[in-house]
Amino acid sequence: MINHIDVSSVLRRTVCDLYSNLVTRPTGAAVRTEIENLLAAWRGPSLTVIDFSHVNLLDFSCADEVVAKLLLRFEGGAPPHDAYFLLRGVREDHLDAIEHALERYQLALVMQADDGALLLVGTVNDDQRRAWQALRELGRGAAEELASALGEELADAAALLAALHERRLVMRFDDTYVPLGATP
């Protein structure tokens, strides 16, 4: 299931219908809470596109509250449910604030540029980045296929996929992994 959240609409609905700037912690916390409420209603595996296209300004505090804290809830071995996130409409100045927040917690996410290209943003080590890139080129695959593509041992490829999945950077369907933004 693919969901779409227009962050600017959430901002206007939950905080003030005159605001177009995502600034201050209370504002960011209110927007994140509303996003979490929406996610809770969409039970089951889901990919949620978080769209910043109509957000004018995003400051560091709001990037921390909206993006980093949302990811923190879902990354790791026991997320509240099987949700994945893809960011869209992120301008260069938004990205400054988002990257800054991600670095603080060693988080990473996938964003889709205006030309459709998928980009890995945040803190990712070289092996994970190489694995993510290889899986993106494969379109989808299991550990065996990734091991072959990378020229790695099967166990190493499986560990890399597991790590990317825990970080919500790839989706998992049984033994097959799919990069966010690709058609499962």
Added chain:
Amino acid sequence: MTTVINVPPSLDDATIEQVLDQVAPLPRDQKVLIDARHARWASPYALTSMLTLGQTRAERAAFAGPENDDTASYWGRTGFYKHAEQIFDLHGHVPRARNGGESSVLLEITPVAKSEDVHDVVERIQQKAQAILVNELHLDPQATMRFAMTLSEACQNIVEHAQRGGWVAVQTYTWRQRLGRRVVQIAVCDAGIGFRASLENAHGRRISDRWDDAMALEDAVIRGVSRFRDPGRGQGLAGVRRFVGKWDGKLSIRSGTARIAIVPSWDEDVPLAEDLAPFPGAQVQITIPERIPPR
């Protein structure tokens, strides 16, 4: 008895210290007259600091503004008198309030106490910032948004830490003495609890013999320490540092008896000044110089 506090003719972050030096030894309930009659110029930092100084007095202070018409008129257009009349007993000539029209004032002196005020400040600054930052200071067009982000974070420092309202102002001017170029300056001043008291209650902090205003500033500005347990806190000032560095700008923060500065090559300030006259709260100054286009 009223003690007269003399304001120097040119008032900026350095010379305002002369004013604070005169006030520091006085009890809070001592009546003072801040005599700015001979002032000819003041930076936004100095103007907001004077309002902050007024807030710190238990006995309402008196204030005599500049006798020079141009100076008084300019201070009026910055919004200084609008707020000064709430804080001081005003003496002498008070220019009539006029709205806007001053192109060098990106944001007139504005009170900040709550989150909504930060939204208001950010909305207002964007209306003027693009034209001035890009066309006049030759900054990258992307700088407008980053400038507004910087302003937002600086203002949030008041909302989150000061425990009382403060002031923000943004102006451009030509900084002949130090730089010979135009600059845009953000001033954010409050008379709140300051960095030391804010961090004193931080999680598990051991108050060592060396714990003082300077250490508190170093913790907050250099190491990104916050009084909150949340590891995401403290990002605001770190973000401000990052952008100020990118634009070859200067960041200075005064709190209590110390001032810390991120000093660019064009300035000769010291990175850390200690043993200043005690002054409540925190006073932030961000200065971004005009970019000289490559030949």
